[in-house]
Amino acid sequence: MTTQPGQVVFTRGGLPESVHTVHVAVVNASGKVVAACGDAGLVTFPRSSSKPVQALPLALAAPELPGDELAVACASHAGTPEHLAVVARLLARSGSTVADLRCGTHPPFDPGAAADLIRQGEAPTPLHHNCSGKHAGMLLACVRHGWPREGYTEHGHPLQVRIRELHAELGGVGLEDVQAGTDGCSVPAFALPLHATARIFARLAAPQGELAPALERIFQAMTAHPFLIAGPGRLDTTLMPLVPGLAAKMGAEAFYGLALRQTPRGPLGVAFKIVDGGERARPHVALAVLEALGVPVTPELRALAPATLTNWAGREVGGVEAQVGLTWG
């Protein structure tokens, strides 16, 4: 079989079984689109890949914030006790409680943490929501900026208005190019061209201008605390320690943003979206992109995107082939 550029093909017995399509944009430190696969102008939602931007008002207003708390404000965490402890500390910093969180509730992403709750006969709380750190950070940002905590998730709240502006500023697009929906945790989710999100991650890779100190602190917090950004076995957590100078943030529906400081072409920002939202294709695309950008792919890195599939009985039944075929501009 022949896998086409921009495809991740899951095979069985050597035959294609399911196919994912991906769009990729790569932007350099000057903000220029230097490589792409598919449509770099695709307007789509970064979802949680927006979290470094959503944490910017916090980083700007709370320069003393410890790195672990800033990291968990950028996280889609797995709800382990270690995550919850840091979120609770961040939440207390603004005098807020769990009752102030507007993210909703879901069981911990981490299967072990979810099973522990069941064993203890306890129900999940908003603290377990993967976005609770972001919400705790938003509450502190409101307090520090003198904005009301009340209604902090609403589209018209000053915090959310500012976050939308930051998407446009850092993305190098007009405010009219940043459209809004509502995210799984009830804050605005912004939709913007793929190249604009790649540009945001290029800014994280090579901070410039008056936002540089805050962007630098976010980059350092993310890379210093990969466990807090996601959790056991999750891609951000496993990938960042293996690639020097990489900050990576997953978004729902198979979005990915990567800030790369050390590539043969200098600092780069990458954004990709798997069209169908198929999360399982993400590590395969990430590895193929890193390889195409000249990042040395070690065996440990390769192991994050296994090329063979095994079944419930441990038998090899198929494989995965990914082609990103970046076109350099």
Next chain:
Amino acid sequence: MTTQPGQVVFTRGGLPESVHTVHVAVVNASGKVVAACGDAGLVTFPRSSSKPVQALPLALAAPELPGDELAVACASHAGTPEHLAVVARLLARSGSTVADLRCGTHPPFDPGAAADLIRQGEAPTPLHHNCSGKHAGMLLACVRHGWPREGYTEHGHPLQVRIRELHAELGGVGLEDVQAGTDGCSVPAFALPLHATARIFARLAAPQGELAPALERIFQAMTAHPFLIAGPGRLDTTLMPLVPGLAAKMGAEAFYGLALRQTPRGPLGVAFKIVDGGERARPHVALAVLEALGVPVTPELRALAPATLTNWAGREVGGVEAQVGLTWG
């Protein structure tokens, strides 16, 4: 936004977020392809949608088998105690035990059953595997046909050779058109053109020839025991009782096979495959196909494929639009 034929679009804030593509084939009682969307000749794996065919040697050799046991042999069950009781009964009928099952082990699909196991501090067994009924049925088929139970999952075993022949016979294609991989439960998974799988389901809808009595018993068993075929909240279980004369069987990677006895165009067989394996699109495609085939879509039926998406906080954040746009031949 405009959804294209053959697409299921998940939207957020009125903007497309993720897109699934589908291929559909519809075959009548004469075996003719009467309608299609996309590529009716797509060679792909029906996976568990093959289970009615895999149960045929059992149905042929064990005419006295109670309907519930024949149903669970056709099932991808959710591992509730009710499922396990029927599987255990079927397994005992051939003098086999759990140790004879070669399906492997995974936690029950049903979240409640999985949580109960955790609470009881018990590990799942091969009985909990969604295919354990199929495997128990295969063991009984071997005993009745005088084939060894040993090696019943292997590609060269007489049972698996016969099942491959039955795919070709019922699918109206040559044996060379039925290719083989290995399934999640270690038995052969066959790949064949989409129209051939639709033809198999047309045969279930309108049994003919010497296999007719066995096909009729399988159809009756499936439709009489929709809970056993899948489980709480799962599509086969919820869909079959709402559409008179429908036997439906899901397959992994977002395959679906439907045998419809009562449509304005007479009995029809339908097979569809969502290209990326995105299971969440299946109810939306199923509903769109049923509507296109003239099946009355009641509010209860419509509720199986909600057009709106709500988030963890219960807030409406998006929608789902499905277009199959069948072309009638």
